[in-house]
Amino acid sequence: MRTYFDMSIEPASILGRRVAVMGFGAQGRAHALNLRDSGVEVVVGLRRESSSRGACQELGLPVQTPARAASSSDVVVMLVPDQAQPDLYRETLAESMKEGSALVFAHGYSIHFKHIDPRADLDVLMVAPLGIGDQVRALYEAGRGVPALLALHQNASGEARDLGLGYAWANGHGRAGIFETTFRDETETDLFAEQAVLCGGLTHLISAAFDTLVDAGYPEELAYFGCLHEVKLIADLVHQRGIAGMRKSISSTAEFGDYSRGPRIINEESRHAMREILEEVRDGRFDRELSAEAETGFPALREGRSAAQAHPIEAVGERLRAMMPWLSEK
Template identity: 40%
Template sequence: MTPDTTEPLYTRDIDPGPITSRRVALVGYGNHGRSHALCLRDSGVSQIRIALRAGSASRAKAEADGFEVVTVAEAAAWADVIALLAADEAHRQIWTQDILPHRKPGQALIVCHGFSVHYGMIEAPADADIILAAAKGPGGAVRQEFLKGRGLIGFWAVHQDASGQARALALAYLAAIGSGNVGIFPTTFREETVSDLFGEQVVLVGGMVALAKASFTRLTAAGVSERMAYIDCVHELKYLADLIQERGIAGMYEAISDTAEFGAREIEDAIAGPELLTVFDGAMEAIESGSFARKWVERYESGDRLQAERARDRALPIEAAGAELRSRLGTATK
């Protein structure tokens, strides 16, 4: 393997010119869009416009932050670089309806997740650079870490290099949003997409929430108060996650009590059995085949956008216990 595939790059290694010299439009002003726009501006990108669909609730926020807000079609006709930072499931509609018919020739497209390109929901013309610039973490954390003089680990990939400068643009963009402070690595659209979807489905969100809900239910069935069950099964997750981030899994085990470690290792072995691997295999098959992506995008485009699931969660006892605890802690710390 070459050094380029194994060693991180940092801001000192990267020419900012490919992004600071361009007219950049960011589509979307949620967690990713706002964080990226503010960081890009602070890093010297002087020509930025925020592209939003008519009636977007984010318009007031973007204007209050000092950005010019335009339609997506107007942005497509103006920008040298389009950063498509709206929700992945909306990319197909935005690309086909608002960007492709109006785009400036030679315009580069940047996405922060590989989803829509990997699954063929964006089919770009031959004159477009198609770039992945992924800061690995929640969108809001991009800005939070940038303001601390740090950043989120960055990964870049090039799907199509029409200009011959796609790599340089990807690196400059990631450096401008802070990833150059901690390290930028190469990846592929497939790798980033599969890893991102699998990680959030089976561990970071789906797996964690399933364990939290089931353990809360079992504890309360055993007569434990909802407050205590919530603290031990949900509230303390943050502290363990912080330990793992700082020290790794082995370091986390070394930092907790021997009693906790002994019991946890026995349960870990019991959980990580054939049944769990079957669930993982099913998730991976759906991700690799594209069936998960097709199912989700079709549901989104039909107008069914998880409203029922969100309402069901809000009615759960675990949510009431968490709200009650947070209200108590908030009062205590004022």
């Protein structure tokens, strides 16, 4: 993949442009502060009733309504939830964005699944951080950065790539690496990874293993520590050293169990399910299901949340984490 670093980026492509950051949530806060600290003129676009207005003002960030912020800026960054983006574009940005300005996304969902059909005069690009908002900000402040994916959807000005690289530079991504991809590949791999591994796979693996131990008569505390608490230790090692590197830090007993038992958990049936899940992402079935869910007020999401909250792993976890309050410190 084509990869860029700070040394090959011309910051002038972003300096001197006014950037309107739509939303002040996980990513919005990090991008607004990082860009501001990199010398970019930033305004935050928030609804009149937004509870984030005070926080922005305390941090010295100017706030305007989304329409005013967009109409006075050269770049608009879409950092509201993916499901809110189509209405924000259709009802506000489509008519308020300046002629020839740029629309930047942090995830390709709305464009790839055609929920937004941007005006032809706009540059439309993506700078997708490979990390949560807190990391994007904390690593920037530490002089480091999270890597990011860059993609172009419309290059009306012919300068969209330079702008995307400048934006990524200002957000600290050029310190780690900026990988050029497409909206399609970013969206499909991101959805698949969160469904198969990061969210769907991991949480169900943990809960099922916890249930197995508790059903067999073991104390919930032991099941919690073994199947949930210690995930972080292994995840940190995998993150820092890769899977083979992690295995160098575990006992031979654990490593033997890994090779001999792991394939019974992730077996041909699991791999078949992964291929099906990927196909549902690629052929649009997942997007249609999510859109129908959103239109009806997220009933399945609410049901899933209640069921998960009622699972015994939550009560024991709350009790054990209260004994280690430093776990929730940032």
